[in-house]
Amino acid sequence: MKTSNVVLGIVGGLAAGAVLGILFAPDKGSNTRKKIAKKGSDLKDNLKDGLNDLMSNVENKYKDLSSKVSETIDKSAENLEKINSELKR
Template sequence: MKTSTTILGILGAAAAGAAIGVLFAPDKGSNTRKKIKDKSKDYGDNIKTKFDGIVSTIKSNGKEIIEDGKSKLAQVKDDFNTLKDDAKAVKSNY
């Protein structure tokens, strides 16, 4: 099972549990609806914050990977040019 599916399942179960708990609480209907609305907003904000953090982490790691790749490519090009120059020097000696 994928981690994201598991996390979404856990979050869904927690939200359902909280909603059921509020529904069975001995309170007026208007207060219960307000509590559900407030909890839903809290959960939504929490999920959005976590999602934004994950996206930010992925973006920053992606930039680091690209920069690392560019650096390694530049090193490979330098090594190739050095080998090419060495091969020309050996060829000219014979």
């Protein structure tokens, strides 16, 4: 499962839970507005954390892939030099 799908699922679940919680727990309008603002802030923070985790994961995978590509290029260059020197003999 892709990390982005997991983050999207978590955010969607949080949003649905917040809406249902507000709808099924009636309160004074001012209290409800405060709750909505708090849930929105919490949702924003959770989304921000999820995106930071996703970006960190992508960055780590990029670094790993970059180092593997670099190693492969170095090994290929060494093999080409060996072949070239053997052909010169």
